[in-house]
Amino acid sequence: MSVRRGPRPTGDRLRRLLVMLPWLMERGEVSVTEMCDRFELTEQELVKDLELAAMCGLPPFVDEMVDVFIDDGTVFAGVPRLFTRPLRLTAPEGFALLAAARVAMQLPGADADGALARALRKLAAVLGDDAVVVETPPPPMTTAIADAAAVGARLRISYWSPAADRRTEREITPRRVFVDSGHWYVIADDQRSGEERTFRIDRIETSELTGAVDPLREVDVPSGESWFSDDELPTATLRVPASGGWVAERYPTRSVTADGDGWLIEVTVASERWLRDLMLRLGPEARVVEPAEWALVGARAAEALLERYRTGSDGS
C-alpha cells in the first residue's frame, strides 16, 4: 500500500470517493483494512473521507443522505438512491484499459477466444468502437522463459552478447519478462556473474531446462526508459545531420541541442562496439566530437568492412 505525504488534492479525493461509495453500498459492510488496501488510503484518510461523506445530504433531498458509519474496524453503509453506480470511465481510463487489454492479448499464453478477449469485447462495446491496435509480437522463446520464471526453473541458454560480439553459454534463473519499446527482455539471476542481469529474449539462441529449481524471488521491472540509462556509462557527443535525429529518439541521451541544420547529441555509450555500429549507420555526415579517442571509430570500422568487400569472401 502506498502512503502519500502532504495534503491530498480535492480532485483526487472526490474521484476516489465516487468509486468508493457505490462499491461500499453494494457490499453493505466492509472491513476498514480491506477498504484501505483497495483504495490505497491510510486508515486516517479513509475515516476522514467517509465521515465527510456521511455529512453529505441535502435538506430538500433527505432520503439521499449518505448513510455511513464506522464501528470496530468495520464500515457500514446504507443505500441511498444516488451514488449507486461508479462514475463512468474517463477518456484516459478508457484508453488505458483498452491499451492494457490489447497489450496483454499479445503476451505469451493469451487466448484469442479466452476470458480476456471476451472482457475486451465488452469493454470496447461500452467505450465505442475499438480501434486500438498493439503490435509487439514476442519472440518464440518468450513463452518458455516466462514459464520458467513462474516456477523458478533454471535454464541453460546460449546467448548472443553484442557487446562482446560472441555467443556465451550460461545458466540463468528467469525472474520477470517484460516488453519495452518493442523488445522483449528477461530479468534473471545469472549464475555466471552471480548477479541479476537483463537479457534480450531475441538474442537467446537456445534454451533448455537444467532440472534445477531456485526459490522464487520478486524483482522490480523498471518502467519507461530509466532501466537502460546508466550513470556509470561513459558518454560521447555526436554531431549528426538533420536526418540523424532518430538517434535521440532511439537511444538514451544526456542532452540534445540544435547545431546549424543538424544536432549535437550526447549519448551514453554501452560499449565501443555499439558506438561503432551507430557511426556506421549514421554515415559520413556524422562524427564523434568528443571524446577524441572515439573520433575515428566509424572510419576505422568502415575501413575494416571495406577490406571484406575488396577481398570478396564470396569470391567476387
Next chain:
Amino acid sequence: MADALERITNLVALLMATRAPLTQEQIVFELEGQYPAGDAAQRGAFERDKALLREIGVPLESEVLSGGDAGRTAYRIDRGRYELADLHLTADEQAALQLAVAAARLADAQFGLLKLGGDRSSAPVVVANIPELPSLPALREATARRSEVSFGYRGSQRRLQPYSLLLRERFWYVIGHDVDKQEVRTYRVDRLEGDLDIGAPGAFERPEGFDPRTTFPSDPKLIGEEPAARAQVLVDEPRAAAIERELGADAVLERRPGGAIVAEVPCANLDAFRSWLFGLGEHAEVLGPPDVRADVIEWLQALAVAR
C-alpha cells in the same frame, strides 16, 4: 467553512437529483453556508468546483436559460451519462482484465479497473512498458466517434479522419484519411504539434475491415517505391541462426559449409537496409544486386575517408 470535498460531493448529489437545471444562485442557496460569502469569492469557488468536476470526468451539462432568467446559465448532471454502464463481466473476464491491467502498469487503467469492480493484483511474471502520451485518450475517442481531428505536424496543419491507433515498437501512430492529401496517411502521435482539435462526431465512415497493420508495413526496409526489392546478404555463422529466425527459413537462399547463410532481405528503403546490415557488424556482406552492393561500398568509402 466546510471542507471543499464535502461541498463538491453535495454539489454532485444536488445536480444529479435536480430535475430542472440550477443556476449558480440557486445552487448556492441550496448548499447554504458551504460557499464563501461575497460575490467574487463565491464565483471563484464555483468556477473551481466546475473545473474540478470536468477534470475528473463528471459530465456537467450547462444551458443558457430563456424566459424570466434569460441569459443565465444553469447546470445539471445527467445520471444516464454520469453512471458507468454495467459491463456484466463474468468472474473469469474480470480476473483476466485485472491481470492485463497489472501487466500493463498504467495508472489510469488501474483506476478504471477499480470502477469496474476489479481488484488490484500484484504484477505478474510478464509485464509491459507502454509509452503514454497526453493526446492518446482524445485521439481514441475521436476515432471511436468518427470525429475529424486537426493538428500541427512538421510545421503545417493536417486534417485527418482517424481510423485507428497503432502501437508498434516504441511509438504510437494514428492512421487515417488525410482530408487535404486525399489518401491514407500515418502520423507519429508523439510528433503532433500544438492543440488537437476534435470535430463533430459521425463525420466519416471507416472503410470496412480496415487494418492499420496492412496499410503500414512494420518492416521499414519494405517502405519504398519498390516494396518487392530484395538484396542477397551473406551472414556468417555467429549471426546466421538469429537472422534465420528473424527472416524466416524461406528467406534462406543458400546454406554454406560452416554454418553461414545467404539470405534474401528487403531493401526498398536503403537507409533502413544499411542500418539493419551494419547492426550485424563484420558478420555480414551484401552480395547483390550490384547497385545495392555498390551503394554500401560507396557509403563505407565515404565514411573511411572522413577520417
